Amino acid sequence: MSDSEEEECSDRQLKFVVLGDGTSGKTSLATRFAQEAFGKQYKQTIGLDFFLKRITLPGNVNVTVQVWDIGGQTIGGKMLDKYVYGAQAVLLVYDITNQQSFENLEDWYNVVKKVNEESETEPHVALVGNKIDLEHLRAVKVDKHLRFCQENHSSSHFVSAKTGDSVFLCFQRIAADLLDVKLNKAEMEQSQSVVKADIVNYNQEPMTRTINSPRSSMCTIQ
Numbered sequence: 001m002s003d004s005e006e007e008e009c010s011d012r013q014l015k016f017v018v019l020g021d022g023t024s025g026k027t028s029l030a031t032r033f034a035q036e037a038f039g040k041q042y043k044q045t046i047g048l049d050f051f052l053k054r055i056t057l058p059g060n061v062n063v064t065v066q067v068w069d070i071g072g073q074t075i076g077g078k079m080l081d082k083y084v085y086g087a088q089a090v091l092l093v094y095d096i097t098n099q100q101s102f103e104n105l106e107d108w109y110n111v112v113k114k115v116n117e118e119s120e121t122e123p124h125v126a127l128v129g130n131k132i133d134l135e136h137l138r139a140v141k142v143d144k145h146l147r148f149c150q151e152n153h154s155s156s157h158f159v160s161a162k163t164g165d166s167v168f169l170c171f172q173r174i175a176a177d178l179l180d181v182k183l184n185k186a187e188m189e190q191s192q193s194v195v196k197a198d199i200v201n202y203n204q205e206p207m208t209r210t211i212n213s214p215r216s217s218m219c220t221i222q
């Protein structure tokens, strides 16, 4: 097989960095996307977690998405610039029930801007409002969210890592945009699948099961 043929067959790799305050749901989002799982228990990310997921975009375009899930406490730390460096996409995640998590995105975004100051290509910036299953507790107005997107030329996403609502669509839309793949309406609707919440039986062992998908993997760097 020639080099160019080999290149065509091999997957495109995209680096997605997920930023935002602690407890906004970054790990949950990454886990929902890469492993189709959700854990109710909060476990703080120290440093970063790393996930890989292979997806196929329309036209049989295979993409391996690297998801760099950055701990909320890394803001102001020495390593953050290094984690953000070279990202093709940055997901700025906030919790729609937590006003402060939205306000603080400015600090996260400033890090992204600083890292890319000298770079020729800008990453795709996506604003992600998480926890839409808690719409009744919404503290951040949709208008504010949309204004941020307009002012910063970012794409706009509302998701629930808990139910799975629009999570795959969010990652798929960003990857498609980066690779210039057009998604039609049917493809967008298809990936909107809502995953029903678990029924928990408290008499049984807590659910610590890991779903081992052959198409995804994860490791933790501390």
Ligand SMILES: Nc1nc2c(ncn2[C@@H]2O[C@H](COP(=O)(O)OP(=O)(O)OP(=O)(O)O)[C@@H](O)[C@H]2O)c(=O)[nH]1
Binding pocket: 020, 021, 022, 023, 024, 025, 026, 027, 028, 029, 039, 040, 041, 042, 043, 044, 045, 046, 070, 071, 072, 073, 130, 131, 132, 133, 134, 159, 160, 161, 162, 163
């Ligand atoms: N209701 C609801 N809860 C969520 C959702 N996403 C995450 N959570 C919960 O919010 C808490 C924090 O979620 P994490 O994914 O650990 O948050 P994080 O942003 O990774 O936090 P750090 O590791 O501190 O940066 C956990 O208890 C999750 O179960 C969601 O979509 N809906």
